Amino acid sequence: METLVVGAGAMGRWFARTVDGDVAFADADPDAADAAATAVGGRSVPLDADGRFDAVCVAVPISAGEAAIAEHAPKATRAVLDVTGVMAGSVAAMAEHAPDAERASLHPMFAPERAPGRVAVVRDAAGPVTDAVLDDVRAAGNEVYETTPTEHDAAMETVQAGAHAAVLAFALAADDVPEGLRTPVYDGLADLASQVTGNEPRVYAEIQETFDGAEAVADAARRIADADAEAFAALYEAAGGTADAAGGDG
Template sequence: MNVLVVGAGAMGRWFAEAMNCDLAFTDANPAVAEHAAEELGGNAVALDTTETFDAVCIAVPLPAVEGAIEEHASKAERAVLDLTGAMAAPVSAMAAHAPDKERVSLHPLFSPENAPGNVAVVADEPGTVTDDLLSALESRGNTLVETTPDEHDEAMETVQAGAHTAILAFALSANSVPEGLRTPIYDGLADLTAQVTGGDSRVYADIQAAFDGSDGVATAATELAAADPKEFERLYQEARATQNATLNQGEHEPEDER
């Protein structure tokens, strides 16, 4: 099998590393594609190549995914995949531009340096090629979690957009604190801040643009800041009830039967 990876950045290379097949890379920056080919084996090809491949994996930034699928889906003979982070738009674009091909959308729920981990999967039109590629990811210790485009994108409003907003807001509002005066909760938030701010700001900006969720965090923070003691107690209990409901839901969800 041969696979073209469109977008030879960190996530494209993460996908390619798991594949035991002939690889080709293309990227808006040819030097990036050439470096990936040298590092992982395979060839670098031009964005406008007329070559075709058994499978094409789209690993571009979120704002570029629909255009990349439109441009490169025709280069796939059997399967098209994406791992860009959203799912509704890529799944729709793949169905439009590769209606007769196998189609799977992937979202690794971690950065490459934290691999392996959970990988969200929408198998819109699975088949033998995508089954083999998913098996290769599983063989690297990843857990495949089947979902739907709507379920995934709604979850990312909280898991990514909301969480990132809360962490960055803490970082922007925090004062310097002497070592001996820190609490475990503060240290936990500081660790999360270091993790988030140590990444690629463009990726986080793309996530904020793609998913709602930040407004809810801002509204809640405003309500807490303005609350008198009685209202604060009500909001505190509401937060506790919401957290308990979330934990209980997770404990009783059925196991993935895939």
Template sequence: MKFLVVGAGEMGRWFGGAIAAHAAETDAGDETDVAFADTDTEVARAAADAVGGRAVSLSTDERFDAVCIAVPMSAAESAIERHAPTAQRALVDVTGRMADPVAAMREAAPHRERVSLHPLFAASNAPGNVAVVIDESGPVTDRISEALAAAGNRLVETTPGEHDSAMETVQAGTHAAVLAFAAAAEDVPDGLTTPIFEDLSAVAEQVTGNSPSVYAEIQATFDGADRVAEAAACIADADDEEFERLYREASDAIRDASATTEKENR
């Protein structure tokens, strides 16, 4: 089976690597071909070398069983439209947004298998939860799911609307809160920290250690940062009584969210 990954960045390599590794562990190893295409040919070659695949041109007229779109969110729809004809059986995306890519895949490939995937982690932290929207299933996308599950990932089925709404909190709001803390923090003398400060500093270090363009795309795509700013302003301006009310509301919200997550994980 032939796979083409359009976009040889972090998520493209993650996807191609999972497909190649699963093939190597099964009797499909000699029959699986993973190719990468990217605007930077050297990046495509490096990704191909890493998984034992090959690099092809973005303008290739070769046909593949499955094409995975692994480009930035802002380029997803145009990439889907451009590369859909290359996919003979299945079209997949790992761009991070779901509503618009799913609609674009449905329009560009109405008679093919279609799945949207969102790994909810950096590739260096894999495996983890992978959000999945199955728009049209079949043997090719089933094999992709098997490969991701075999790598230790937990596949979480969702809908485009549910996913994109959740990302307002999970990504846009969370990143805004962490970056705001990092931007506002001042130097603290050694020994005058608390466990909470140290934990949040570690999270901030993790967030700020990546490409800023990825986080900029998330903020441009999803709402959520504005609610964090409004909440911070309310806390900063609150008197004692108002602060206690906000504190209780936050406690209740976190408790409810934790209970829901625990129930879903059972």
């Protein structure tokens, strides 16, 4: 089986390394496609090539996802997948442009260099190809979490947009302090800020543009800043209940 991976960035390379079979890379930057093919194995093809492939995986930024699916999904003879990170629009676009193919949307919940981890999956039209892909994902040590487009995209408002906004706001607001005056909470937030800011800013910008969540964080910070002692205590208790619910049994 040969898969066309549209997008030769980190996520496209992760997919190509994880899934068994031959791979062809196509990218708006031909040099990037060549480099990915050299690094991962396989070949590079022009982005506008008319070839047909057993499967097509779209691994482009969120803002380009639906257009890329529309352009490249018809090249698949068996299955179309995406790893763009947003599911409602991607699943709808795959259904529209590849109605007779197997279809699945995957969202690795980690940066590729931190693999393995949890991979959210919507199997919109399951079959032997998508089943084999998920078997390969599991074989690489990942946990597969099956979800729906609505559940996934709603969760990303908190898990990505809200979380990133909170961490970045802390980093922007924090003053540098002597090491001897730092607390475990400060160190934990500083570590998170280093983790978030050590990646490509464009990716985080697209998450903020796609998912709501930052405004809720800003509103919560303002309520804390404006609260008197009694109101703060209420907010503190509410935050503790939210944290307990988010943490589950773990």
